[in-house]
Amino acid sequence: MEVQEAINQFSFVELFLKADIIVKIVMIGLGLTSVLSWAVTIDKFFQLKKLEKGARFVEQALGDARSDAIIEDAARSGDATARIMAIGLQEARIAKKGGNLSDGLISLTIERMQRIMQAQTGRELARADKGLGILATIGSAATFVGLFGTVWGIMNSFRSIAASHDTNLAVVAPGIAEALFATAMGLFAAIPAVVFYNWLTGGIDRYAGRVETLCDEIIARASRRLTDGGQ
Incomplete structure (x- = not known):
């Protein structure tokens, strides 16, 4: 019975309730x-899947x-990749x-395509990255906050020892x-x-790498159409 009482005294709920206000x-x-x-993780998970x-x-x-036409329809419906x-x-x-373009104008068009697609890719990736800083901050700071609670709890133990002049385990x-x-x-x-x-x-x-490959394919197809005069 005494053993069970001791176990109950050190349950998570009891530890929280009896903790110092700072530790709480x-x-x-x-x-x-x-x-x-x-x-944040659940939200970003579904965003990444999308x-x-x-x-x-x-x-x-x-x-x-x-x-x-298919890609543009998807872009109008809000798909990030199709929008790029x-x-x-x-x-x-x-x-x-x-009308028919000279080689110089074709090169200029391809260069403009690259730039505006890169810019849009940057905007879409910035949206995808939004919120990840919270995880990085928690990952780096939580251990130090926990360490602060640890130091404070040990200080309370030393105070108890000093007040009772007893190093009995029940005190500390x-x-x-x-x-x-x-x-x-x-x-x-x-x-x-x-x-x-x-x-x-x-x-x-990995998604950024796929988008880069798709951009290269779009640019290659557009370059071929512009050079051949196709639609």
Whole structure:
């Protein structure tokens, strides 16, 4: 029975309730940052899946005879990848309206396509990266916040020893338990944030590589049309 009481005294709820106000604030803050990191990760996960779906759609559409119209329809519906490609296609169409182009004008058109597609790609990737800084901050700062809670809990243990003039484990254990719990909370918040950040940035980098390949394909097709005088 005494053993069970001792175990109950050191449950997570009891450790929180009996903790110093500073340690409680640290624990609450770390708990909230952990929830925030999961919320950001879920949001970015679905955003990344949407980007990848758009890239697959454009890759498949490029094999269709009506690829320009399909891509532009997708761009109007809000697809990020299609929006990048549609801007390049629009630039080529504007140049084509002027009639047959000289080699110099074709080169200038291709250069303009590259620049505006790169600019739009940068804007889309900036939207994809938005929020990842939160994960990076949590991943780097949560452990130090937890360490602060650890130091404070150990200080409370030393105060208890000084006040009671007793080094009995029953005196120092509560403060040490608070300290270790704060450390655990810091790691619980930081480790997933670091893992999620690396995973999401890797996914965005892979998407950026796919977009770059698609841009090159769009530019190559537009260059061939402009050179051959095709539609």
